[in-house]
Amino acid sequence: ADKASVARYLGGNIKTALAQKPSSFPQQLLTALRSLVQNEYRLNNPECGSDGWLTEDALWLISKTTADRVRAWLLQHGVASVPENNNRLFDELLTHQLIVANEDKAIWRCIIRSDKGWSPVEPLTLLRLTPSVIWGQDDQRPACFDGDVTPIIEAEPAPELSAPTQPLPEIADDPRLGDNNNFLQWLKNHTSPSTTVNTRNGKVHVVENHLFLISPGIFKIYASETTGDTGDGWKLAQRMFQESGLALRCNDDSFIWTCEVCAPQKKNSQLKGFLMEAPGRVLGEIIPVNNPWLKLVPAME
Template sequence: MLIRKLLRGRRNAAGTDSVRDDTGWESPRTGAQLLATPYRQQLLRAIQESTSLTAPVFGAYVKEPLQRYAERVQLLPASESHHHSYPGGMLDHGLETCVFGLRLRRQHLLPPKESPERQSSTGELWSVAVIYACLLHDIAKVVVDVDIHLRSGRRWCLWEGTIPDQYRVRYLKGRDYFLHAAANPLLCKEVIGNAGLEWLRSQPELFGLVMYAISGHAERSGVIGEIVSQADRASVAKSLGGKVSNIDKAPRESLQSKLKGAIRHIVTEKIRLNEKGAQGFVTAEALWLVTPLVPREIKSYLLSHGIEGVPSNESRLYDEMQSHGLIMENPDGRSVWKCSVEVGEWRTELFMLKVHKSLVWSGDEEPEVFSGSVGAIDVGESCEGCQLARQQRKDQEQGDKPAIPETLESQDDLEASILDIVTGGDEKAAPDMERQPSRNPDEGAEKLAGQASPGQSSSGEEFLAWLRGGLKNHKVLMNDSKALVHAVDGMLLVVSPKVFKRYCQEVSGEEKGWKEVQDSFQKLKLHKKNKDGGSFHKVKVVGPNKKSSTLSGYLVGKDDLMEEGKEVFDNPFIDLIDGKPEE
C-alpha cells in the first residue's frame, strides 16, 4: 500500500537532486523537473489519493500550484541547520506537510457545525484549503531568511518571479525567526493562482482561516491552523529522526549529529550572546556556554522533537558531548570550566562548557568576539560544577536510563504514526499515585517538594507558573507531538506523570522529586474530580485505523492554564473514558 510505504525511504541525497556545477552554482529547474524524483512523486500520489477531486480539477487547483511552489523554492533548504537543511529541503517539507495535513483532515467533519449535505458539497474545498495552508506556512523563509545571488552578480528576491539564472544562497545574520509567518502572504497569489484564490473566496470563513493560518495568527486560524501546526511538527519530527512510529525505516542519524544540530539551533535562535547576563560568550578561542542553563535547553529541545537516547543525567550528557569532540575538556580532563567573565566594571564567575566555534558557524558567519574577557579559573576540588558532575556520575553507575518518552507500540502505517505524533504516546499515571508518600527522598527531591514558608511559593505553584508560561510560549506542546497537555471536552488534560518529570528535568536536571511536585500541585485543587471522586481522568486515544490506547492525567479548566480569550480546539483523537467530571 502506497501510504504505508510512503515515508519509509529518505528523500534523494543532495548529490542526485542537485544540478550544482563545480563552482557551487545551482541551475534553476522547472516545477515538473523538481517534482520528478521518486520520493516526490510518491508524495504527489499520496496527496491526490487523499482527495476525491477529478483529474482535471486536481490538475488545475492542486498540481499546478504545487509546480509553481516548486519553481519558486527550487532547491533552497527549509532551514540553515535545523530540519530539512539540505538542497531541496523546502520543497520536501512543503509536500510532506501537505500529506500529513490531509491525513489529519480526515478526523474532522468540515466545514464544522454544518449539515451533512453542506459538508458533502464543500468538503473537498476544505481539503484543498488544507493543502494551500500547509504549502504556504513556511514559504516566506526563502524571502526573508536568505539572500539569493545570481551568477550575473544581481541579488534576486522571489517576489520578482522564479529564479532566472544560476544562483547561490546565503543565510542572513541576525534574522528575525518570526518574520516569515507575517510575510507568507507575499507569495500567496503567485503559488495558488487566481482560480484557487477565487475558489477559496467563495467561502469567506474558510478564506479567512487560511490567511490567518499562513500569516502567523494561530489564535484566529481555527481548525485549519490546528491541522497545519500538527502536520508541520510531523514533518519536522521526520526530518530530525524523532519518534514518529515506523514512518521512516531508513537508518537514523547518530545522537552526535542531533546534538550538533541542537547546539546550533539553541545558540543561533534561543540564547543571548556577548552581553551582561548572556548565556553564551564568543571569544577568539572558543564559544562558551553557561551551565546548566544551556545544556538543559539543548536536552529540552531534543526531547521535544522526539529524539531518543538522550541521557537523563546531565553528567552523562556532558560525557556524550565530550566523547564526540563537541566540547573541550578542562585541564583536569572534565567537561565543566569555572570561568571569570568581565566587561567594563561588571564581573562574575560562571560554570561553562567550551565549544568549538566551527560547530555553530562557518568562518565568515562568526559574530564579533566578546568585548570583555572570559578567563578560566583553576578548577581544583572547589569546582561545584565538577563536584555535582561527580555525584551525578556516581548515581549514573547505579543505573542510568535514557530519557526516552514512552510512546505507542510501533505500527506499520501512516495513520498510526500520526496518532503517535498527536498524542505523544501512551503514558499512564498510577491510580493510587496521589496517595503514595515519598520514600527516602534525596536532597534534590526535598528541595523541590519542601513545604512553602509564609510568603514563599510551593513547588506546585512554581510548577503551575512554569506550565502556564510554557503553554504561552509554546515550549510546552498541546495537542501535538510529545504533547504534555491535550484539550478534551472544553478542558485541558495535564498528562501525568510525564509533565511533572519534564518540569523536574528542566528545574533540577533530573526527574527525582516529580512525585512531590505532583502532590503539591494536587493540593492546589485546580483539577476536576472524576465520577468516583478520584483525581485522575483517563482518556481513550483512537486513531484512523481504530487502534486505541489510553492516557491519564489531571483535568483542569482552560482558564486556569491559558491566556484569557485564547481559543483552544479539542484534540479530535481523544475522548474521556470516565465521562464528565464532577463540578
C-alpha cells in the first residue's frame, strides 16, 4: 500500500496511478533523494561505512552509491524513465539544481577526516547538496559530522606575474581599484568558507593558517567586477594591496609567495600569490582547514 501510494504521487506505472497526473522527473528525483537520506542512509559515521556526511553548509553523498540507489528506488516505485547511465543521471540532477555543481561538473573529490582520526585511504567522489533540499524547516536534521570534508583543488598553471620590484606601466588612477577598503569588502562579499575557499581553480585558499590569494587571478576578477576593466587595471589593485601592509613580505625584494600543488596522481606544479595573516578578517568566524594539497615554499632570504 505504501509503494502504491508513493507510485501514485510520482506518476509511476501502476494501474492505481493511471488516473493521476504524473509529477515531473525533477520532483521524482527529489522524492527519491529525500526518502533515501531521511529513511535509509547512514550519515556521519566517525570511523567508516557512511553513505554521506552532513556539514554546516553541505550534505555530501557518495556519488555512485547515490546514483545506483536513486535509480533502484524509482524503478521500485514504478518510475520507468530513469537514465541507465550514471553520468546522464548526474546531468539531470545538475540541470534541475538538486545538487551543487563543481564548476560545470557533478562530482567533487574530497578528503574526509574524522575528529577521531579516521580518514579514507583515497579521496572519495561525492555529490554535494544543499541541506535544505533534503530537510525542510520543520524536519529534524542529524547532528553535523565531527570532522572535515575538504574538496580537492586541481592544479592550474602558475600565472604570469609582474615582478613587484619592476616599474609598472602607466595605469589610470581609478579610486575604486586603488582603495584597499573596497578590495577587502569585495573579498568578504565574494568569499564563502564552504563554497569558494580551497576549491579547484579557486583564487582563495587557507595555507598554514594564513590566507593565500592567487595573483593575478584574484585582482583581475576584482577589477572586472568592480569597474568592468579587463585591461591593466588589476595591476593598480595589486600594487596598492602590496603597499597596504596587508600583504606579508616573502623576502626583501618581493611580496609574491609560492605554493607547491601536491594533488594525488598529478604532476606537482606551483601557484603564486599573496599571503595575509588573520584569515578571519575576510572569512569571519568559520575558518576552513588548511588546504591539504598546497604547501608553502619557504621564503628565501
